[in-house]
Amino acid sequence: MRGALVASLAWQDYRNDAWLSACSVLALVAVVAPLLVLFGLKFGLVSSLTERLQNDPATREIIPLGGGRFSAEFVEQLSQRGDVAFALPRTRQIAATADLSSDASVVTVEMIPTSANDPLFDHLPVPQGLDQVVLSQTAAEKLGAKPGDWLQASFGRQVAGRSEAQRTRVQVLHVLPLEAFARDGLFAPLALLEAAEDYRDGRAVPAFGWPGDAVGVSGQRVYPAFRLYARNLGDVEPLRQYFAGQNLLVSTQAQTIAQVQSLSRNLSIVFWIIAGLALAGAFAAIFAGALAAVERKRRELSVLRLLGVSTAALLLFVVLQALYSATFAALLSAGLYGLAQSGLNHLFAQMPGEYASHLLVRHYALALVAVLGVSAVAAACGGWRVARIQACEGIRDV
Amino acid sequence: MLDMSAVHKSRGAGSQRYSLVIPRLQLRGGEQLAVVGPSGCGKSTLLDLLALVLAPDQAGRFDFSPANAPLDIAKLWRGSQQGTLAELRSRHLGYVLQTGGLLGFLDVRGNIELSRKLLGLKDDGSVMRLAGQLDIADQLDKKPADLSVGQRQRVSCARALAHAPRLLLADEPTAALDPLNAERVMQLLVAQAREHGVCCVVATHDEALARASGLQVRRISCRRDADGGVTATLGEAC
Numbered sequence: 074m075r076g077a078l079v080a081s082l083a084w085q086d087y088r089n090d091a092w093l094s095a096c097s098v099l100a101l102v103a104v105v106a107p108l109l110v111l112f113g114l115k116f117g118l119v120s121s122l123t124e125r126l127q128n129d130p131a132t133r134e135i136i137p138l139g140g141g142r143f144s145a146e147f148v149e150q151l152s153q154r155g156d157v158a159f160a161l162p163r164t165r166q167i168a169a170t171a172d173l174s175s176d177a178s179v180v181t182v183e184m185i186p187t188s189a190n191d192p193l194f195d196h197l198p199v200p201q202g203l204d205q206v207v208l209s210q211t212a213a214e215k216l217g218a219k220p221g222d223w224l225q226a227s228f229g230r231q232v233a234g235r236s237e238a239q240r241t242r243v244q245v246l247h248v249l250p251l252e253a254f255a256r257d258g259l260f261a262p263l264a265l266l267e268a269a270e271d272y273r274d275g276r277a278v279p280a281f282g283w284p285g286d287a288v289g290v291s292g293q294r295v296y297p298a299f300r301l302y303a304r305n306l307g308d309v310e311p312l313r314q315y316f317a318g319q320n321l322l323v324s325t326q327a328q329t330i331a332q333v334q335s336l337s338r339n340l341s342i343v344f345w346i347i348a349g350l351a352l353a354g355a356f357a358a359i360f361a362g363a364l365a366a367v368e369r370k371r372r373e374l375s376v377l378r379l380l381g382v383s384t385a386a387l388l389l390f391v392v393l394q395a396l397y398s399a400t401f402a403a404l405l406s407a408g409l410y411g412l413a414q415s416g417l418n419h420l421f422a423q424m425p426g427e428y429a430s431h432l433l434v435r436h437y438a439l440a441l442v443a444v445l446g447v448s449a450v451a452a453a454c455g456g457w458r459v460a461r462i463q464a465c466e467g468i469r470d471v
Numbered sequence: 472m473l474d475m476s477a478v479h480k481s482r483g484a485g486s487q488r489y490s491l492v493i494p495r496l497q498l499r500g501g502e503q504l505a506v507v508g509p510s511g512c513g514k515s516t517l518l519d520l521l522a523l524v525l526a527p528d529q530a531g532r533f534d535f536s537p538a539n540a541p542l543d544i545a546k547l548w549r550g551s552q553q554g555t556l557a558e559l560r561s562r563h564l565g566y567v568l569q570t571g572g573l574l575g576f577l578d579v580r581g582n583i584e585l586s587r588k589l590l591g592l593k594d595d596g597s598v599m600r601l602a603g604q605l606d607i608a609d610q611l612d613k614k615p616a617d618l619s620v621g622q623r624q625r626v627s628c629a630r631a632l633a634h635a636p637r638l639l640l641a642d643e644p645t646a647a648l649d650p651l652n653a654e655r656v657m658q659l660l661v662a663q664a665r666e667h668g669v670c671c672v673v674a675t676h677d678e679a680l681a682r683a684s685g686l687q688v689r690r691i692s693c694r695r696d697a698d699g700g701v702t703a704t705l706g707e708a709c
Contacts, residue, residue, distance in 0.1 A: 078588050082577075089576035089614075376572045379524065380589055381561020383554070464524040464560070 079386050083393040086373070094398060097362055101402030102409065104355045105444055108348055109410035109432065114417065115344050117431035119337040124427065126306055126333060130192035130253075131326070133158065133303040135312055138322040143296045151301060156308035161186050161263060162296035168270040171259055172227040173208075173243075177217040182209075183256060185300070186263040192302045193253045193260075198246060203265050203280060206243045209258040213248040220247045226259075230273045239272055239283050267294070306330045352443070356451045359398075363391055363455025367462075374459055375466035387459040395452030399444045406444075407437055472637060472670055473498040473521070474541070477531030480516055488700030491516045491691075496705060500637065501668045503661055505681030506705070508691035513703035514674035517691070518642050521672055522564060523556045537563040537637045561589055565631030565669070567641035567660060571623035573615040579626050580611040586634040601629040604666075605659055621652035628660050632667055639664050641673040645680065653677070657684045 087094050126132040145162055152160035163169070169184040187199050187207065200206050206226075208218060218224060222245045229238040249260070268278045277285035303309045309327050316323045367374065374387055382390075414430045421429035478493040491513040498504065506514050519525035523544065527533060530545035537559070547555055565586065566572065573582045583598045602608040605625040615623055624644055631639055644660060645653035657673075661684045664671040675681055681688050693703045 075589075075591075082574075085581070086574075086576040373574050373576070376568075376574060379522070379560065379566060379572075380586060381557045382589065383557060464522070464557075465519050 075386060076389065079382075079389050080393055082377075083390045084397065086370070086390075087394050087397050094394075097359075097395075097398040098401045098405065100358055100362075101355060101398060101444065101448070102405050104351045105402055105406035105440065106409040106413075108351055109406055109440060110413045110417075110430065111347060112344055112436065113410060113414055113430040113432045115340045116433075116436065117418075117428040119333070119340060120431060121424075121427040121429070122333045123306070123337070125424075126326075126330060130302055132330065133192065133306065133309060134326070135301045135303060135309065135316070136324040137298050137301075137316070138324050140297050141321065143299055144293060145296070148296065148299045151299070156304050156312055158302045158304040159190050159192055160299055160301040161188055161191075163298040163300055164263075164266040164270040165297050168273045169266050171269065172229065172238075173212065173216055173218075173259065174225045174227065175216040175218055175222065178215060180212055180215045180257055182212050182259045184266050184269065185254075185258050185260050186266050187260040188262065191260070193249065195253070197249075200246045200261055202262065203268065204241070204243050205246045205261070206265075207246050207260040208248050209254040209256060209260075210248055210251045211255065212257040212259065213245070215257065218245050218248075220245050228269045228272050230275075232275070239278075239281065241281055306334075352447055355444075356447050359395055359448050359451035360455040363395060363452040364458065366391060366394065367456055367458045371462060371466070375462050375464065378462055378466075379464040384460045387462070388453060388456050391456030391459060392449050392452045395448040395456075396445055399448035400441075403441045403444045406440070472500050472536050474532055474534040474536070475520075475530070477529065478520065478527045478533055479529040480520060480525065480527050482516075483700070486699030488696075488698065489513070489516075490700065490702045491520075492702060492704045493517065493520075494704065496689075498638070498670050498672070500670055501665070503664060503671045503673075503686045505673045505675055505678070505684075505686035505688045506691060507675055507678040507681055507688055508693075508703075509676060512691045512693050514676075514691060515642060516703075517705065518640055518672070518674050521638070522566065522640050523560050535559065535563075535638075561586075562634075563637045565634070565636035565639045567624065567627045567631045567639070567644045569643045570620065570647050571615065571627040573623055573626055573630070575615055578612050578614055579607060579618070582615065582626055583611075583629045583633050586630050586636075590634055592634060597633055597635070598629070601632055601663070604663060605629050620647050621656060624648065624652075624656045625659060628656070628663060632663055632669065635667060636669060639669045639671045641671070641675075643675055644673065645675065645677065653680060654683070657681075661685060 143162060148160050148162045151157055163186055170181055171184050172179055172181050187194070189199055191199055194207070208216070213219065216224065223242050224245065225240055226243045227238050227240045229236060243261070264280070268280060271278050271288065272283055272285065275285050276288050277283060303312050309325050309330055313323055313325045313327050374390070377387060410432070414432070417430040418428050473496065475493050475496040479490065481488060481490040483489055506517055508514055516525065520527055526548040527545060533543065533545040534541035535544050536542065542559070574585070577585065580598065583601065584594065587594065587597070599608065602611055605628055607622055607625050607629065610618060610622055610626070615626065618626065641660060645657050648656060657680055661671065673681065673686060678688060687708050689708050690706045691703050692706055693701050696702055
């Protein structure tokens, strides 16, 4: 009851001093609004850069360099790691090409193994069996192929100076967008790539009925490379270190990621230095404002003291007025930031879903809590002088 | 309701010393008293003591009995029980200050209601009733700055009485008024205090007005002591 009454008295006094109240709100807005714009720019730019990296699977790809000898079990174990989103063995690069022919043309494409959860597919269905493939956009354009079309895939080899080839029909499941893969490529289950490699190595491919040497029963297949994608940007560098520990040279985008992270860190430092100085200034201004308010309202406060209002309630009176200013300043600053944000985002048009300036709800909430907190503490420090106001000053009122 | 004897209060030292001595002061409920004397004689110091905002240096007896059981005010001061004293002030005392002591940010109604609201009392119609009796009913929505000094004093009287205190203290309530308004305000104040059965102590330098208003008068007399200091003593009713 007493708290509500003090809040009501503080509000009526705050309204009565409308011009002074407006000045204290504007003084806070002058600090808070630029900070929101600054942080919005920092967060928007860094988030856009980070999201761009995050959304581009190539940034998370870890490519083994040089020839390796990897078993399917080893690659399977890699795929089970928490920091790995996708891992699949690759056959030899030289054996992983195919000549695709449609009615229109013939195109030699790179064959890339794929399976479920391939980051390049972005939730698109993956080809199944030996007769489904996914084409890159450039290959599809050259072939004039579209999803559902049947193409002829030809695998050539040289035997004792003689050119030989085997053919099979494959259906285009869908076409990958250019951003996902920019070269002429064919994505197929690993089994198709293994069939091509076996054929080129002179081994029989029973699945297609292609004759050749019998495949040894004990011979475990050895893969020279693998496709591997880290789960998150932050997993790339630890994975690079892991492979370095295994004496395996890999190529990563760790440096690019580190640059963005460093930019984020440095901008954060700059922001927090500016924010710290600005908030210290705001604290001093509110502190001084509370001191001045206690002196200015000494007569009213002493009358309230005479009427039995406690020191704590008088302090609450001063603090609440600072909180009223802080609330208005936070709302006005958010409004001004909203205008600045739409202007900045309009001016620096980004890709859809990306922003030059952007804040999340939690940022607004944090800003509100920070402004209210600083205001309350500063006003309480400055307003502590109400404890010195004596009730008898109220009687001396002249 | 109030029983004081051998109460002393001193300020300063040597030739700058000022002492107030209250040999005996007993006030019964509904009693009306004017403390008169020239400026600087100690009327305000006496009012401070009665208002429970100034601690006595010595007190043979300083009992305040708002209810049946007397409260030892000197003991409360010795125990630094500021909270209890503030509660007593809020609940049982009413003040009329020299220029009203109204809160400028509240309208007249808000000012009068304040003493009740601070006690958590609901409006029982006393605000309107007092405003009517003090002839300020048409001023309720105005701010104090929009009132004349006389009107402000009447608002101050209403605020002092709105929460039905046991003791009403008025410090030079008519000093800022012209004689005509002074008489009107004093008569309204005394009449209202009498009607509500409130014990009333008015500090004033205008003895004639106090007597004309039917107040019992007690003078404060001063004498210079050997050390150069001044001792003021509250005299008996005259």
